[in-house]
Amino acid sequence: MVKGERDYRAHVLVLPYPAQGHINPTLQFAKRLVSKGLKATLVTTIFISKTIEIEPGPVGVEPISDGCDEAGYAEAGSVEAYLERLEAVSPRTLAELIDKQAQSGHPVSCLVYDSFLPWALDVAKGLGLTGASFFTQTCSVSAVHYHVYHGNLKVPVDVTKVTLPALPALGISDVPSFFSDARSCTGYMKLLLNQFSNLENADWVLFNTLDKLEEQMVKWMEERWRMITVGPTLPSVYLDKRLGGDENYSINLYKPDNAAAYMKWLDVKPTGSVVYVSFGSMAELSEERMEELAWGIKRSNKYFLWVVRETEKKKLPAKLIEDMKDKGIIVTWSKQIEVLAHEAVGCFVSHCGWNSTMEALCLGVPMVCMPQWTDQPTNAKFVVDIWGVGVRLKVDDKGIVRREEMESCIREVMEGERSEEIKRNAKKWKELSKEAMDEGGSSDKNIDEFVASLLKT
């Protein structure tokens, strides 16, 4: 290469909403772009960059201010207040970053922005860049939001069955939580509906899913936007060993426990014998729910690896947990993808956040669904009724999953009558996910098309 010549074909800035479930898929997507010969830079907030150590990796990382540099989200106090600050400050700081990149000889040609941050499209357009909205939730969930935004679905939903184009009929417990519960029609709902506020002006609309998971809905969306599926955005080593690269590179907002210890523990467990339990980065369980969950795991008599975040730990029933020590381990944050990829893991008790669900699908792990809020009930509906890779826990009239139900669902997935069928389906989705990201697969081709379009502009 001649001195001073660039070793990349175009520079893409990737801007996630600053939460774990958004950073993970956008970072992996950025890595994909790098593997296609582009330069990619992930934009974080100043608070995140100050509080965690980000190792250098294939994707550059640059911080901008979101107006909450000292304490992050907590500084604002509520979602509404946070969004207000973000929107007041970040259009300017983002534009300054784009300008800084040009000054330092790395002009940006495209901004991939989180669909939660629609104002970023105006920044991109104002500076003559291509703007691509990146959705971190499924097409199906996003379509429900779309219909609410356009007034086609009245909220709170007061019918027993919701029927919308290209979607299976959804019961009241299957729709995204903000639409079934009037009390939660707040800041988060605004965030979700705003995704559609100027989507028609986006040059591209990217979804972290694969076409076969939601075929009809993908077609429905393709008729509306220049929409492509680009998932699953998992580290390529789990899907396609040929890509290689720095696969450990992730940005964890939580410090993982000593992975060597629990991976060693997993290594000596029989294939498919361990229950992995995790509720992602945000969900909070009440003490009663936590106790029922612990009893359910104990009664199943299975080995377990359970993630309980530091802030949730105080809710654990201490004596019971002490009694369960010989069967499992509790950690505060795991390397989840490595855990799910381990052959000892036979079942994932999950809140059904989209990243966790997709990780389970890609790694062929059957699920026990315990959705908590937002998109999770709808994801659970698909896991059980459409993809056939798990069962959903029933709640009692207080909305609590009781220990007997937990025990019975874990057994159903791991050894019950439907277990073989569930495992077969899980294997099928694992293969289809890999196929989508393999060279020439549906998502891979879509990403190539996206990259090619950037090289023409």
Ligand code: UDX
């Ligand atoms: C939530 C939503 O439910 C999700 O669908 C939405 O798009 C973003 O907000 P979250 O609750 O964090 O996200 O769940 P999830 O989407 O599953 O993301 C959690 C991520 O953290 C996953 O990528 C998972 O692998 C990772 N994780 C979780 C760990 O690495 N270690 C853990 O111990 C737990």
